[in-house]
Amino acid sequence: MDHRPERTAPFVRGGVLRAILLALMVAILPIAALGAGNGQGSSAKTAAGITVALSPSSRTLDQGQSTTFTVSATSTGGFTGPVTFTISGLPAGATASVAPSSLNLTSGGTAQAVLTVGSATTTPAAKTDFTVKAGGGSIVSNTAPGQLQVLEVKRSFGVAGSVNGLLAPGVSRSVELQISNPGNKSIAVTNLSVSITQVVRTQAAIAANLPCTTADYKLTQYSGAYPLTVDPGVRTLSSLGVPESGWPRITMYDTPQLQDGCKGATLQLTYSGTGQGN
Incomplete structure (x- = not known):
């Protein structure tokens, strides 16, 4: 009987080792690729814009009276320049004015204006939703919602x-x-x-x-x-x-x-x- 050791065992062990190394390389490659992709996404530049907010969001007034809101405009993405406001959806007979009529925004800055809404004696007594937007050049802001509740005022005669x-x-x-x-x-x-x-x-x-x-x-x-x-x-x-x-x-x-x-x-x-x- 030949008692010499078989020579195939070292080759088997070597095959297992190579398989493990190959598996590790396959597992590492996707992780490295994912890290590279995240780095590229974080370097994207944010577009210039304007964000508008209205405070408070709702006011109540009597027919023929007026009330005020605070309108805030904030620069995003490095926007700079003058900004004006547009108010839409007010009830019949109601008027709106903003003071100052234009705000000058610096990069990342916030500025405020006073929105005055007036009603007429004939303005319908109801709740009405309206909106405020800001614009600067070709840039248009988000739409800030607001609500105006007009109460009927009766007099005895x-x-x-x-x-x-x-x-x-x-x-x-x-x-x-x-x-x-x-x-x-x-x-x-x-x-x-x-x-x-x-x-x-x-x-x-x-x-x-x-x-x-x-x-x-x-x-x-x-x-x-x-x-x-x-x-x-x-x-x-x-x-x-x-x-x-x-x-x-x-x-x-x-x-x-x-x-x-x-x-x-x-x-x-x-x-x-x-x-x-x-």
């Missing part, structure tokens, strides 16, 4: 009226309105209306069973301009400069039916309107 002349079949008469403002500030009056609530016949018409109802009359509502600015005290449509052609009118129809029941009748009129504080 009185409305009365008088018919200019007597009514008869086929005759139309204007109604002169008087508006009483008991406060110490002017009010803006809108939505004036007149209605006939009752026709009061004479005792003779009632005894003779002669009819007369609201169906014998036609009402034409106020058609003048709104709002009517009414100072403290009593003001008529004439004193407010409203031509008679815009006043309410009452017309008695001329019908084939007997209308003797309307002779001497009294019309009870009801007036209404809306008044907002200026």
